[in-house]
Amino acid sequence: NAGVTQTPKFQVLKTGQSMTLQCAQDMNHNSMYWYRQDPGMGLRLIYYSASEGTTDKGEVPNGYNVSRLNKREFSLRLESAAPSQTSVYFCASSEDPSLYTGELFFGEGSRLTVL
Amino acid sequence: AQKVTQAQTEISVVEKEDVTLDCVYETRDTTYYLFWYKQPPSGELVFLIRRNSFDEQNEISGRYSWNFQKSTSSFNFTITASQVVDSAVYFCALSENNAGNMLTFGGGTRLMVKP
Numbered sequence: 604n605a606g607v608t609q610t611p612k613f614q615v616l617k618t619g620q621s622m623t624l625q626c627a628q629d630m631n632h633n634s635m636y637w638y639r640q641d642p643g644m645g646l647r648l649i650y651y652s653a654s655e656g657t658t659d660k661g662e663v664p665n666g667y668n669v670s671r672l673n674k675r676e677f678s679l680r681l682e683s684a685a686p687s688q689t690s691v692y693f694c695a696s697s698e699d700p701s702l703y704t705g706e707l708f709f710g711e712g713s714r715l716t717v718l
Numbered sequence: 719a720q721k722v723t724q725a726q727t728e729i730s731v732v733e734k735e736d737v738t739l740d741c742v743y744e745t746r747d748t749t750y751y752l753f754w755y756k757q758p759p760s761g762e763l764v765f766l767i768r769r770n771s772f773d774e775q776n777e778i779s780g781r782y783s784w785n786f787q788k789s790t791s792s793f794n795f796t797i798t799a800s801q802v803v804d805s806a807v808y809f810c811a812l813s814e815n816n817a818g819n820m821l822t823f824g825g826g827t828r829l830m831v832k833p
Contacts, residue, residue: 636820643727645809645823661820693763707821709763
């Protein structure tokens, strides 16, 4: 039972490079999320997808783009990486928000360093 | 705007001690949900509990207990007879009624339980 799988787990980029973080869930969840975790700031929502075919901005969307490829997959792209994007990124999924449960299932995180 | 504050950034206790993690929240909604998540060293966040704003009953689950007080906007988490395996970062989170499963997290409290 894989749950939420993120790749890669670690990545080092130079300023200006681009990359995509991949996320897949096997729980048939409708909603998916991307958070970033920074020391002392908890987790902040970057983008979310309430259902397949929809995406919306969260609290800190600048510098990122997302794609909900299908129900299982939700990718996060950094077009031109900046040192301020050095962080640990978490993908999460949940059941349909209209059935509100509040329980998110998280991946193990992707540690990104931008030099 | 909603906000969650965890004033304790780090707590260190000796095994078998009781420890309380504080959480204070701000919201303008009358209907909202409060959560605690645990982040063990492996990285992924694990859901512990959900409380809605209309249920102020305290909850106990084994060695864990939660004290929700609307009068002080607090949702504190107590671990009784702590164990080394309780060492983790603990996050309190809040979601307003119309926010679906989108959570606002506190900055987290790192708990270290020493043998």
